[in-house]
Amino acid sequence: MAPDNENPAEAVRQAARLVEELAPDLRVVLLTHFPDAETLDLMRPGGVTLEATRAINRAVASELLRQGVVVLVQRADRAAFRRWMTDQPDEAERRLAWRDRTQVLRGEAALRLLGLDATALPRPLADKAAGTPADRLVRLFAGDDGAAFDAFAETLIAAGRDGVLEQAVRKVAQRHGEEAAQDLMQDLLALAETAAAGPSGWASLVALPVALPPGPLPDATALEQSLLASGALPEGLELRLLPGWYRQDAIAALTPGALRQVLLDLADGRSPALLAPVESGAPPEEDFAVLAGVQLDWTVPQWEELALNGLPEASPDDAPTPEDAAQDAAFERWQSAAFQAHGGCVPLALVPFSEVEAEIAEFLEEAEGQSGAWPEIRDFIEMAQQEAPGEAVVCLPRAEGEHFHLTLYTRSGRLLDRITLEVARLPVPVAEMPELLESLVPVVNAPPA
Template identity: 55%
Template sequence: MSPAAASQAIEDALALARDLAPRMAAVVLTHFPDADTLDLMRPGAGPLETIAATNRALAAELAQEGVEVLVQVADRAAFRRWMDGRADTPQARLAWRNHRGLLQGPAAFQALGLAPEPTKPPRRGKASGTLADRLMRAFADEEGQEFDELAEELIATGRDGVLDQAIRKVGARFGEEAAQDLAHDLLAMAEGARIGPSGWATLVALPVALPPGTPPDPVFLGESLITSGALAEELELRFLPEWRAPEALDALPPAALRRVLVEMVAGEEPTALPPAKPTQLQESGFGVLVGLQYDWAIPSWEEIVAQGLPEPPEEGKETPEEAARAQVFERWRAAAYEAGDGCVPLALVPFSEATAEIADFLQEASDQTSGLAEIRDFVDMARSEALGEEVVCHATVEGERLQLALYTRAGRFLDELSLEAGQLPVPATEMPELLRTFVPLVSQPPGR
């Protein structure tokens, strides 16, 4: 490649970077230590010197635009292991990540041969007042970047007192619902950060309804989920080896929650989240597996050039891949129920949503129990109207709905009832076996 062509390639890359930077949060640049590694991983990509110069220019430009720059050092042996068993496609080659860790901050710039990126102070608005007042105003004004920067600074520096004061101020001025929204936003922000080997780490939780007596082995349960195939390929999950009590999760304020994340990334037991005592698990009926999740989905610059920026997921729309993983997860839940003496894993959720997931489960269980009670009352009422005649039931399933019609054995119609899936303790197709325990079933309405 001629010097002029190399210079033009760099300028083209910078022009694209300036165009895309407003829509980018982070990017991975791949540093190739030698020409042999470049030829193996990116055959025909161009001279090593041009690739290195392009990386340096991109890092400086994107960092200036506020994009987090991470660097992975290409590794031939790791790349060969990655490609083993995969189709040799450009997409597969570009998807490789060095799981020994992405370089961040000064280390990333030094790997590219650049001086460390200067630390930018957080943007400060002209607003006066205490930190709590400023956070309240940023939240109320929906100033996304100002709120995010100030909240992140307060969380990272352990200012739970200021955060609590801001929540109380929001409650006093805008109402309790707004205060709850702010508290939730702060917890959601605290549970994830740009740390760890992948460049993004977050805390997740797996609440489990426990059977009476000794709870199942948390290590076995967690490992069985990790190896089940229910997780997206770009996610790496590690669970703490012991149960945690739901109440302990709920008690953590944002800065303390962030410390849990930092400690777990460092491979340490979280000091603010000790293992649950057996009595705590027995009293609540639930245990929680707390996990550290690394997301390796930050796109590389080469992927962006080849495929464009990743499209954000459509709200409420499940992809075929997500649907397939959901089926695997349901099969894993069924297997866990059998292996765990009747334990019921709920959903794998963000750490801050664990107690809400448990509350939803209890509400659903209550609705299902009330549905069964409604059927029993329905049958009892029909028997009182049958004046001593035997009552029989004709049950039909319409999709996920259960339709019940009660008759006397002689064929007199008494009443009918329709129940949706959410009101049933088991799927509609399994309800006839349950109904037979308290009312005779018939395949056709009597007399027809």
């Protein structure tokens, strides 16, 4: 809906009505503050006046806040905009796509820039029925107003009230069963790991679980750098991973309040005090380790884009776009390259913190059907290496009909062990097995002398 350029007062009323319609489907909105008429004319030629633009921003921000939507504000900058437009087509949609990556304001600072007094604004809509905070959260969880549940849960998470959240989970378990309680906790964790934070104005905790090969942990920094250079990350999302490795159980143990604090630390560039990395140089104690970090979202919707185009249309049946397909293909290529370059490690998908355990469980379930005897092969080689401490171990593979034989020797020629597997259980075709085995142990073509 384009603003009424002939009637500024009506343009303000149109914006307020549109906010009421769109707010239930929004979590955060970016407004642009124009410091003067010259900047407005450069960036939004032919639009409403500076006075009307600022009045629209105030009306939109007031209603968004009342509906529990996070309001972010960026300052328009003529010089930065001109530099950005140098390589952009001079179209209205591209002009609206400009973002200030130097500073995004939120909270009272954002409202002051818009000319609003935070103390005079209406309080967010909330459930006013009697009961403890835990009772209110349970009632909202069981109700149909998802926006009200999110807003109240966010208030409790931001205040660090883990005790109230735990009490609500127990109450849901008593009234609705353990499965419902697990759903509530998952919803709380998902809310806690995203927030209006960081330089982009919106940040999320993300993790990359990695299935580990035998031996020392892979180089976390090298993995991160290769992922960033792979082309597998969507445009507009900035990934920042911590330099060390983290344990999956340490991430799973974080409460919603702790998750939010870790997010705020990472978004502000601090090392999270509530999440300790695996000690440098320590051998892995589990089959998986996790790269952890924060993802900054530079695609936060701008109000003018929403007013012009409405809410983005979802792909039918969640069908992937060509861009999604290209990113998925790039990620798969990176996974294969990482496997070869880092001793047989297998990076899983980049997921929110709350989904790390589910991602690993799904991988193990798929691996059970697809990897066949690979875990058995890994264990076989690892046991042989332990039986020959200080000696180099080599592997002689041999295919014979429907069977595949592996024989392990020391480099000096001492026989260590043999194993025979059915070809149907191999994780890759027979011809590719020597290359796969090389990720674990040197392969030879004949028994060592």
